[in-house]
Amino acid sequence: MATRAELKAESRNRILQAAGTRLRVEGLAGAGISDVMKDAGLTHGAFYAHFANKSELSAAALRHALLENRERWVGERKDETWKQRLRRLAHRYLTQIHRDRPAEGCALAALATEAGRGDELIRRAFDEELLKSLHGICNGAQEEQVPTDLRLDDAIALMALCVGGISLSRAVADKELSARILRACGDAAGRIASVTKQD
Amino acid sequence: MATRAELKAESRNRILQAAGTRLRVEGLAGAGISDVMKDAGLTHGAFYAHFANKSELSAAALRHALLENRERWVGERKDETWKQRLRRLAHRYLTQIHRDRPAEGCALAALATEAGRGDELIRRAFDEELLKSLHGICNGAQEEQVPTDLRLDDAIALMALCVGGISLSRAVADKELSARILRACGDAAGRIASVTKQD
DNA sequence: TATTTCGCATGATCGTCATCATGTCAACTG
DNA sequence: CAGTTGACATGATGACGATCATGCGAAATA
Known part of the structure; x- marks a missing residue:
């Protein structure tokens, strides 16, 4: 069976995969429809059987x-304290490999500045997906070390630090400075954690 | 007096000003030459009397x-501790006004992700200007609270936090989440400061 | 099996944009 | 003052990209 509907779904998936990759590498403005479709093994004409326009594709791909x-x-x-978790996530994120492979990297970091100039559809997608990621960060540490509200605030700050850090490390021409940015942000990540006892 | 050379210099300045504004509002990809020249009170043809190509304009405008x-x-x-300074700078940076007025805002935050996809010229400009800004942050606090090296690392992390925070707050559709991002990052900024005594 | 549907391909169309060719006029130079 | 320069304007040119028009062929349906 697997006919029609399934084939179309598979095509759509290939398109989304290709678009997601190109979006991260070339940005919202850089990723053209025909290139994406070529990557997906189709031609540009087939595009409009799947999406109404480029904006919908961008949001879906994000x-x-x-x-x-x-x-x-x-x-x-994992079984780790909140502070340990923040530090571990940041160190996993702020690597030279991640910096050099945007194609498979974090889409939030790839589109952070461009998304703000996008239309409502993209902003909503960014919005909702960011929230999901933040909740993913908040869950998974030992309970009750830090109140939920503070934990979300910490997660937000961690996200900003990581997104900003990777973006800056990519924007900079000097490799040494780039490495230092990654290091400095990774080191600072643990210090972001709210401390419940004092304060 | 004021002839030829000076008129040209004034024109160039108007172009740079216009380009800097449009760059921050529309991004590297969005800012077209003819629009910039129109803003500067000239026509597109005059552009090549001032710059060799768009790439040079972008770097110069940045x-x-x-x-x-x-x-x-x-x-x-100011007369402030290092930690106070970091907190103060972050709070001045992470405001709703700054978020809503990219035209006059921080160009690093406006171009952070796009610069990484730009050519060598833009990356170098980004690189050097970022370093100058970092040194500006490091100077101006009381001496010897924190060793120079750690201070630069702190400044880097602060910059990443601020750039990431503003970018995320702009990218998000929900105004409440946007405000919370600004607040959370501002609150976390002070905690980034290296503490020399312990550690 | 006859007909319809629709995913996809090919090939316009239209707009935008960077860059260049050419002309003009005022400021410079001798 | 005569000739030259150069800042600027107007108007191509050519590339590219989003979207649409049309046609094909195989699956879905009757």
């Missing part, structure tokens, strides 16, 4: 990419 | 914008 991202990064629940 | 940024943000030397 969601697709971030789903993948979360599975890779915040999946496991 | 430098121009960041010079302006530094004068506004890290100019004053």
Whole structure:
């Protein structure tokens, strides 16, 4: 069976995969429809059988990419303190490999500045997916070390630190400075954690 | 007096000003040459009397914008501890006004992700201007609270937190979440400061 | 099996944009 | 003052990209 509907779903998936990759590498403005379709093994004409316009594709591809991202990064629940968790996640994120392979990297970091100039559809996608990722970060540490509200605030700050750090490390021409940015942000990550006792 | 050379210099300045604004609002990809020239009170043809190509304009405009940024943000030397300074700078940066007025805002935050996809010229401009800004942050606090090296690392992390925070707050559709991002990052900024005594 | 549906391909169309060719006029130079 | 320069304007040119029009062929349906 697997006919029609399934074939179309498979095509759509290939398109989303290709678009997600190109989005992360070339940005919202850079990723052209015909290139994406070529990557997916189709021609540009087939595009409109799947999406109404480019904006819909971008939003869908962003969601697709971030789903993948979360599975890779915040999946496991470990036995660690909140501070340890923040530090561990940041160090896993702020690597030279991640910096040099945007194609498989975090889509939030790839589109952070461009998304703000996008339309409502993309902003909503960014919004909702970011929230899911933040909750993924909050869960998975030992309970009750830090109140839920503070934990979310910490997760937000961690996300900003990581997104900013990777972006800066990519934007910079000097490799040494780039490495130092990654290191400095990774080191600072643990210090972001709210401390419940004092304060 | 004021002839030829000076008129040209004034034109160039208007172009840089216009380009710096459009760059921050529309991004590297969005800012077209003819629009910039129109803003500067000229037509597109005059462009090549001032710059060899668009790439050179972008790099020059980025430098121009960041010079302006530094004068506004890290100019004053205050009598404050390192931790106080980090907190103060972050709170001045992470405001809703800054978020909503990218035209006059920080060019690093406006171009962070796009610069990484740009050519060598832009990356170098980003690189050098970022370093100047970091040094501006490091200077101006009381001496010897924190060793120079650690201070630079702290400044890097602060910058990443601020750039990431503003970018996320702009990318998000929900105004409440956006405000919370600004608040959370501002709160975390002070905690980034290296503490020399322990550790 | 006859007909319809629809995923996909091919090939316009239209707009935008960077860059260049050419002309003009005022400022410079001798 | 005559000739030259150069800042600027106007108007190509050519590339590219989003979207649409049309046609094909195989699966779905009757």
